[in-house]
Amino acid sequence: MTVAAIVAAAGRGDRLGAHVPKALVEVSGASLVAHAVTRMRAAGCDVVIVAAPAEAVEEFGALVPDAVVIAGGATRQASVAAALRALPADADVVLVHDAARGLAPATVAEAVIAAVRA
Numbered sequence: 001m002t003v004a005a006i007v008a009a010a011g012r013g014d015r016l017g018a019h020v021p022k023a024l025v026e027v028s029g030a031s032l033v034a035h036a037v038t039r040m041r042a043a044g045c046d047v048v049i050v051a052a053p054a055e056a057v058e059e060f061g062a063l064v065p066d067a068v069v070i071a072g073g074a075t076r077q078a079s080v081a082a083a084l085r086a087l088p089a090d091a092d093v094v095l096v097h098d099a100a101r102g103l104a105p106a107t108v109a110e111a112v113i114a115a116v117r118a
Contacts, residue, residue, distance in 0.1 A: 001092050001093060001117070002046050002047065002088060002090045002091045002092060002093070003044055003045045003046050003047075003091070003092075003093040003094075003095070003113055004045060004046065004047040004048070004049065004087050004088070004091040004093070004094050004095070005040035005043075005045040005047070005048045005049070005094070005095045005096075005097055005109070006048075006049050006051065006080055006083040006084070006087075006094065006095070006096045006097065007033065007036045007037060007040065007048060007049070007050045007051070007067070007097050007098070007099050008051050008072065008076050008079050008080055008083075008096065008097070008098050008099060009021070009023035009032075009033045009036070009050050009051060009052050009053075009060065009072065009079075009098075009099035010023075010051050010052055010053045010054075010071075010072025010073065010076075010079045011023065011076070011099075011100065012053070021052075021053050021056060022099070022100050023036075023052070023060070023099035023100065023102070024056075024059075024060075024063075027102075027103065031063050031102075032099050032100060032102035032103075033050060033052075033060060033063060033064055033099040033102060034063050034064055034102075035102035035103055036097055036098075036099045036101070036102035036104075037050065037064045037066065037067045039102070039103075039104065039105065039106040039109065040095070040097060040106075040109060041066060042106035043095075043106040043107075043108075043109030043110045043113060044109075044110065044113060045095065045109070045113075047068065047087070047088055047091065048064075048066070048067040048068070049067065049068045049069075049070060049083045049086050049087065050064055050067045050068070050069045050070070050083075050099070051070055051071070051072030051073070051079035051080065051082055051083045052069050052070070052071065052072055053071075053072060054071035054072070057069050057070070057071055068086060070082055070083060070086050076098075080096055093113055093116045093117065095109055095112055095113070097109070
């Protein structure tokens with residue numbers, strides 16, 4: 001059973017006022033997107049796809065080399081749709097996570113994976 005996670009990270013973060021995409025904001029020495037990918041991997045996700053702002057795909061790729069980084073869309077829905085198209089054919093459990101909530105514990109994702117498997 002292949003478990004994949006989609007991390008929606010294409011938001012601009014205008015309301016946050018950080019002047020960088022919200023997923024690039026650092027917390028405890030790492031970007032939110034890096035925290036999110038680390039936690040999805042720790043939860044047992046075999047594949048992590050990050051939907052990043054189109055103009056920042058390379059920057060995001062450098063921050064999360066253990067993830068596949070693709071260009072997201074203008075909306076969260078478009079970003080998730082693009083990431084779904086990038087999933088490997090054998091992915092049978094797919095989690096969708098938001099990079100802005102990158103500090104959510106891996107145990108939350110583990111519980112979701114277990115519930116899907118059950």
